[in-house]
Amino acid sequence: MTTHTIRFALFASLSMMLSCKKNKETVVASTATVPSVTTHSKALNDWFETKFKEEVAASPMTQAYLGIKTEDYGAWDDISSKKEVEDLEKAKKQLAYLKDSIQLSQLDPATTLSYKLYKQDLEHKIHDFQYRLYDYPVNQMHGAQAEIPAFLINMHSVADVSDAAAYISRLTGVKPLFKQLENNLKIREKNGILPPKFVFEKVLNDSRNIITGKPFDQSKKESTLLADFTAKITALSIAQKAKDSLITQASEALINAVKPAYEGLIAVLEDQQKRATMDDGVWKFPKGNAFYNIALKRTTTTDMTAEEIHQLGLNEVTRIHQEMEQIKDKVQFEGTLQDFFKFMKEDEQFYYKNDKEGKATYLKKAVALIDTMESKLDQLFLTKPKAGIIVKAVEPFREKSAGKAFYQQGTPDGKRPGTYYANLYDMEAMPIYQMEALAYHEGIPGHHMQISIAQELKNIPKFRKFGGYTAYIEGWGLYNEYLPKEIGMYSDPYSDFGRLAMELWRACRLVVDTGIHLKKWTREQGIKYYTDNTPNAESDAIKMVERHIVMPSQATAYKIGMNKIMELRTHAQSTLGNAFDIREFHDVVLTNGAVPLTILEELVAEWITSKKAAKLSDAS
Numbered sequence: 119m120t121t122h123t124i125r126f127a128l129f130a131s132l133s134m135m136l137s138c139k140k141n142k143e144t145v146v147a148s149t150a151t152v153p154s155v156t157t158h159s160k161a162l163n164d165w166f167e168t169k170f171k172e173e174v175a176a177s178p179m180t181q182a183y184l185g186i187k188t189e190d191y192g193a194w195d196d197i198s199s200k201k202e203v204e205d206l207e208k209a210k211k212q213l214a215y216l217k218d219s220i221q222l223s224q225l226d227p228a229t230t231l232s233y234k235l236y237k238q239d240l241e242h243k244i245h246d247f248q249y250r251l252y253d254y255p256v257n258q259m260h261g262a263q264a265e266i267p268a269f270l271i272n273m274h275s276v277a278d279v280s281d282a283a284a285y286i287s288r289l290t291g292v293k294p295l296f297k298q299l300e301n302n303l304k305i306r307e308k309n310g311i312l313p314p315k316f317v318f319e320k321v322l323n324d325s326r327n328i329i330t331g332k333p334f335d336q337s338k339k340e341s342t343l344l345a346d347f348t349a350k351i352t353a354l355s356i357a358q359k360a361k362d363s364l365i366t367q368a369s370e371a372l373i374n375a376v377k378p379a380y381e382g383l384i385a386v387l388e389d390q391q392k393r394a395t396m397d398d399g400v401w402k403f404p405k406g407n408a409f410y411n412i413a414l415k416r417t418t419t420t421d422m423t424a425e426e427i428h429q430l431g432l433n434e435v436t437r438i439h440q441e442m443e444q445i446k447d448k449v450q451f452e453g454t455l456q457d458f459f460k461f462m463k464e465d466e467q468f469y470y471k472n473d474k475e476g477k478a479t480y481l482k483k484a485v486a487l488i489d490t491m492e493s494k495l496d497q498l499f500l501t502k503p504k505a506g507i508i509v510k511a512v513e514p515f516r517e518k519s520a521g522k523a524f525y526q527q528g529t530p531d532g533k534r535p536g537t538y539y540a541n542l543y544d545m546e547a548m549p550i551y552q553m554e555a556l557a558y559h560e561g562i563p564g565h566h567m568q569i570s571i572a573q574e575l576k577n578i579p580k581f582r583k584f585g586g587y588t589a590y591i592e593g594w595g596l597y598n599e600y601l602p603k604e605i606g607m608y609s610d611p612y613s614d615f616g617r618l619a620m621e622l623w624r625a626c627r628l629v630v631d632t633g634i635h636l637k638k639w640t641r642e643q644g645i646k647y648y649t650d651n652t653p654n655a656e657s658d659a660i661k662m663v664e665r666h667i668v669m670p671s672q673a674t675a676y677k678i679g680m681n682k683i684m685e686l687r688t689h690a691q692s693t694l695g696n697a698f699d700i701r702e703f704h705d706v707v708l709t710n711g712a713v714p715l716t717i718l719e720e721l722v723a724e725w726i727t728s729k730k731a732a733k734l735s736d737a738s
Contacts, residue, residue, distance in 0.1 A: 194288065216236070254310075418678045499704050507528075583711055592681060630648065
């Protein structure tokens with residue numbers, strides 16, 4: 119998945135907290151002169167830049183994600199409820215300023231789009247404040263218990279002694295950070311928000327894993343964080359005595375701060391576990407149905423109802439099953455589609471061994487797939503990213519609970535490349551026939567291209583470069599599982615089946631997400647729907663259903679986003695005929711940063727109009 123874990127939650131939240139100038143709800147025809155438009159647009163974009171810098175300055179973690187090192191490099195974000203209230207008040211003031219200070223007629227088209235996005239995000243943030251407690255800060259997908267260590271390992275680089283000191287400072291800071299986290303968990307329980315019972319065992323295991331090993335016990339094996347810190351210090355060109363001193367300081371911080379922080383969190387979780395129930399859907403929350411409807415709107419950036427999304431999923435499952443039947447016949451398999459699913463699940467030819475060698479082979483093959491696809495990009499794209507990409511296995515401390523695959527963006531300056539993470543904990547959940555689709559989705563031409571290009575854009579403000587709309591982002595990822603087929607990839611019919619299996623998986627998500635949160639399906643009903651209708655391993659189904667439960671609506675974004683991109687492309691092709699250029703179409707999609715699907719539709723319509731006008735001009 120792209121859970122894309124903390125990544126989009128962080129930057130989507132950040133983009134919602136920015137603002138701009140005045141809105142005349144009834145827009146009149148512009149009479150502004152070009153210099154006036156240029157001046158006003160520049161002023162507003164400068165204001166965007168100022169506000170973005172203010173938000174980044176208030177978030178040490180965002181700074182690290184962006185590759186920025188300041189005096190806050192050793193600090194954590196403020197996650198207190200007080201900060202949430204302060205952010206709400208800031209958003210209200212920004213929206214008031216927005217409505218009272220800017221005339222749309224004084225802005226150029228690009229800045230007008232930025233204005234619209236900014237204003238909408240602020241309105242959503244203010245409206246949705248009533249649902250701010252409707253999440254699980256600690257869960258198996260993106261809980262702080264695993265993300266804080268992952269942040270230190272993957273985001274906190276150590277280039278010198280001051281960086282090492284900042285790392286130690288962050289270790290010390292885990293204790294007060296987790297006190298805020300504990301308070302957030304308790305506030306949610308008081309308001310009727312408690313994770314279902316299955317979540318607790320997983321997050322407790324993650325938490326205990328972090329405080330296992332040296333220096334927490336007498337084990338000869340270093341704990342996850344001490345091993346990471348030691349490796350980073352070892353690489354420094356400083357005296358051994360200095361290295362030993364830093365490692366000793368880190369060990370003390372682990373014992374005196376990290377250990378009690380995790381023990382405190384574990385105590386709270388064990389206490390809440392006693393009161394947790396098996397109820398999975400958000401219908402159990404106060405105003406749960408209203409929250410789910412809003413969540414679907416925000417996730418899909420459409421007005422589709424839960425019932426409409428459920429039915430779309432059922433229809434797509436039927437269509438994809440029919441296409442799978444054709445592949446089954448092509449490889450001359452005798453039996454039903456369910457028999458074929460069983461064959462694909464169980465035959466050893468479709469899996470690498472669940473050992474060190476098998477996992478290394480998987481990673482090597484994934485790199486080769488991405489490299490091959492990268493060599494063919496000129497056939498499909500005009501704009502390509504400068505940033506590099508690497509492939510890594512999910513770290514052992516979180517692989518048991520993490521998703522199947524996800525992408526972690528690099529820094530805008532390219533110093534830290536983008537990373538495609540493959541979860542190799544259970545190789546039976548990572549069939550060879552799905553490798554192509556996964557690599558294209560998470561890597562090239564999927565998330566790595568879209569996110570890296572957005573970060574590298576010169577003509578949009580930073581809040582758009584680093585903002586996120588899940589349906590656009592994940593729709594692009596799923597669209598790019600299909601796109602390579604049009605230039606000859608998926609030559610192996612089993613890999614093409616894998617592509618369809620991945621699309622089928624996303625279609626089932628529409629059914630199961632709405633099943634759980636609208637129709638009150640149980641966890642077991644959701645798992646059964648996946649195992650009955652897909653060739654995926656049962657472990658896949660379990661993880662997916664548990665993801666639906668803790669991230670309501672999120673998984674509906676993929677198929678709805680892909681369908682919209684395909685719909686827009688088909689419309690453009692039929693309208694423009696020979697004038698249609700798929701490379702230009704992809705430029706329209708990619709070179710405005712992430713946008714709601716409604717805005718994407720407007721951008722494509724504008725492009726079609728301009729192409730038709732150019733064609734008429736040439737003809738005359």
